[in-house]
Amino acid sequence: MTNVVGKLSLDGSKELLTRGRLVDATLSEEDYVIERDRLVDGAYPVYGERARGARVWDVDGNEYLDFILAYGTIILGHVDPVVTKAAQREIEEGFSISLRKQIHVELAERLVQTIPGAERVFILKTGSDATSAAVRLARAYTGRDRVVRWGYNGWHDWAAQRPGGIPEMVRSQVATFQYNDLDSLRQVFRSHPGEIACLLLMPFELDCPAPGFLQGAIDLAHEHGALVVFDEMRSGFRVALGGAQELFGVQADLATFSKAMANGWAVSALTGRADVMAMVGRTHISSTFYSNTVSMAAAVATIDQLADGTALARVKVMGARLQDGLAALVRKHGVPAEVRGVPQMPFLAFTHPDADRSRLLQDTFFAETTRRGVLLHPTHHWFVCAATTDADIEYVLAVGDEAMRLAAGVA
Numbered sequence: 195m196t197n198v199v200g201k202l203s204l205d206g207s208k209e210l211l212t213r214g215r216l217v218d219a220t221l222s223e224e225d226y227v228i229e230r231d232r233l234v235d236g237a238y239p240v241y242g243e244r245a246r247g248a249r250v251w252d253v254d255g256n257e258y259l260d261f262i263l264a265y266g267t268i269i270l271g272h273v274d275p276v277v278t279k280a281a282q283r284e285i286e287e288g289f290s291i292s293l294r295k296q297i298h299v300e301l302a303e304r305l306v307q308t309i310p311g312a313e314r315v316f317i318l319k320t321g322s323d324a325t326s327a328a329v330r331l332a333r334a335y336t337g338r339d340r341v342v343r344w345g346y347n348g349w350h351d352w353a354a355q356r357p358g359g360i361p362e363m364v365r366s367q368v369a370t371f372q373y374n375d376l377d378s379l380r381q382v383f384r385s386h387p388g389e390i391a392c393l394l395l396m397p398f399e400l401d402c403p404a405p406g407f408l409q410g411a412i413d414l415a416h417e418h419g420a421l422v423v424f425d426e427m428r429s430g431f432r433v434a435l436g437g438a439q440e441l442f443g444v445q446a447d448l449a450t451f452s453k454a455m456a457n458g459w460a461v462s463a464l465t466g467r468a469d470v471m472a473m474v475g476r477t478h479i480s481s482t483f484y485s486n487t488v489s490m491a492a493a494v495a496t497i498d499q500l501a502d503g504t505a506l507a508r509v510k511v512m513g514a515r516l517q518d519g520l521a522a523l524v525r526k527h528g529v530p531a532e533v534r535g536v537p538q539m540p541f542l543a544f545t546h547p548d549a550d551r552s553r554l555l556q557d558t559f560f561a562e563t564t565r566r567g568v569l570l571h572p573t574h575h576w577f578v579c580a581a582t583t584d585a586d587i588e589y590v591l592a593v594g595d596e597a598m599r600l601a602a603g604v605a
């Protein structure tokens with residue numbers, strides 16, 4: 195690693211941030227538009243220059259092992275050569291050519307073969323496209339307006355996390371519930387009998403589903419005449435080729451995918467029951483760029499490389515080593531912290547009962563790991579990619595040991 199502890203310069207990032215703030219509406223100083231990008235103020239690089247495998251380099255030339263992985267878009271490793279070649283081939287051939295291309299059919303076929311319950315697919319561009327399309331189809335199919343959702347599901351009106359600019363009429367149609375608590379979900383269905391079009395949820399985030407929870411949620415929704423949509427944006431093509439549906443042996447009516455599906459290229463998919471997907475013809479969901487095929491070629495190249503299970507098995511093993519090692523460090527240093535999540539999407543949560551001290555522990559730990567060349571997100575679970583090696587995990591744990599010692603010293 196090229197970082198020299200204590201001498202990490204972020205001057206290039208700071209200079210670009212100053213320039214960016216004069217012109218880029220998403221970089222307002224008082225209120226970062228994307229809260230998750232705040233990280234630890236001043237301690238993280240903001241602008242990167244290049245990436246390869248499990249590593250990224252910032253504009254100041256610092257090298258990092260990357261466990262943010264563009265919020266889960268990378269599964270094979272940055273700039274995977276096979277995916278890059280497939281995309282390049284598509285670019286050279288012509289990727290916006292007025293006609294549909296064969297690769298579109300090939301990607302749809304891969305998804306039907308891979309995703310449980312995928313009788314038909316609709317290929318879109320972003321995760322929010324796919325979840326919003328799912329809600330639209332569920333409303334069209336059931337003739338109902340209300341939605342129950344859980345987790346982060348995108349930025350469109352029905353799912354946005356901040357209320358600004360969203361009509362109260364829209365917000366009032368969307369309810370949520372307590373994860374792993376079927377009673378709280380039952381309560382929502384009972385409060386709106388015959389009115390809920392769908393239950394849309396991430397299958398899990400930091401907590402694994404309790405035994406029977408996912409199937410119980412599916413059954414409950416069906417008892418009330420609602421459809422079930424799994425938002426597999428993070429879990430799809432990461433926890434198993436067929437996502438959480440495959441891992442947990444359950445089946446939703448519809449499911450949405452993006453992120454790891456094309457190893458960083460912008461594409462998403464809605465998959466599911468043919469009779470529900472047929473509603474596409476009764477509503478309006480379209481974009482000029484849905485038929486752009488570069489990211490479809492990248493998706494096919496990614497899925498084909500994941501197909502034999504080797505890369506995903508590696509991701510799981512590396513993630514489990516990271517989790518076990520961090521849990522041992524927590525015990526060694528006696529810090530109030532807890533290793534959470536599935537191995538493929540691990541996290542270290544600081545759990546001091548005093549929120550200020552917990553924040554200090556968190557900021558110190560993550561600033562120190564960053565300074566030593568390991569990019570771990572302080573407030574969002576991490577991701578592991580198949581390019582991560584045993585030596586990388588050893589390095590992270592050595593850095594984690596030192597960072598935890600320093601954190602224990604301040605709080």
Ligand SMILES: Cc1ncc(COP(=O)(O)O)c(C=O)c1O
Pocket residue numbers: 265320321322323325345346347348349396425426427428452
């Ligand atoms: C689970 C989940 N659903 C939906 C989305 C929205 O995807 P996008 O940001 O591509 O619109 C995200 C994005 O992070 C996500 O993690």
